[in-house]
Amino acid sequence: MDDEPTQLPPALPALRARARDAGFTMSSEDRTGSLLAALAAARPGGNILELGTGIGEGTAWLLSGMDRSAALTTVELDPAVQDVGRELLGADPRVTFVTEDGGTWLDAYGGALFDLVFADTWPGKFTHLGRALDLVAPGGIYLIDDLLPLPDRPAEHTAAVRRLLAGLEEREDFRCVRLAWASGLLMAVRGS
Template sequence: MDDLINLKLPKHTEEILEHATKQGFTASCDSLTGSLLRVLVMNKPNASILELGTGAGYSTSWILEGMDQGSRLVSVEFDAESAAVARDVLGHDKRIEFIVEDGGKYIEDHLNDKFDIIFADTWPGKFYLVEETLNMINPHGIYIIDDLNPQSNWPEGHGDKVQELIEYLEKKTEFHMAKLDWSTGIIIMTRR
């Protein structure tokens, strides 16, 4: 099975990647992760969604394509230049709110907010403030992280951090977990 056949990229992905390349931004999620995000989001009508790590908006475009008109997306990015690409290309969509600030600060300032889906694609919410982020997930809500398989751009010692994270998440008995050795390595968790 070739999982890249008939992938059907969202409308704005090529434009986003073009701008990101000009900027030197190379940390966008891959298309397989994007396709999974779109499918998961499509199954949560009227969802409240949090994306930690907008980047240039590549994953954001996949999430938006899966959203119905009753859903809303909050997308948080620390780097203003990258966030500007996402806002310029996708900002016309009224279902999304772009926030330019540190993801850790956002989490700490919104501990009582609840979301149906959280995609943590940056350090806050994935490698620190994990417990706080998991507490922001509604019952039957989804937490998804990627980039868990070894990659050439990982700094020394990062593999140990990934292993510690996986071991920590495996102990979360209030969630069901699926580990996918696919794409860049994905964990999906659903609150029981």
């Protein structure tokens, strides 16, 4: 069975062209994106958080699955990178772009809990994990990617992944499933 997605967000070709031009190579792959779209679609009116906008490919996937009443907050440290996503996706009233360090944002955030949190950067995954998990609503989903070892990842990545997975498995308030698929995913659902 071919598991490559066929329903791609309309903005994806333009985002990829801009990513190539900028030399940005850290976007989530299409299989992860298709899962993001499906999870967003399963949360009508959902409040969604993306940590690590990057160039905006994950943002495009999330928006493609969201209904008209859902809201997405996406946080990125690098304004030059995020400006591409803001330029190509910012007209969508469902998305709010925040340019700030993800850890700083997590520490300061005092708003509503999130139905879906996609942590695609170090803050919210390898740092500030507890804070990110605290922001997941009961029945909500926490998703992370980039867990499989790859040759282009720094040596400390493998050790950080081991610590992360061990910490998540110890949490009694979340049910976790690891997926050796795409770049290596973990989905955790918060109990009620």
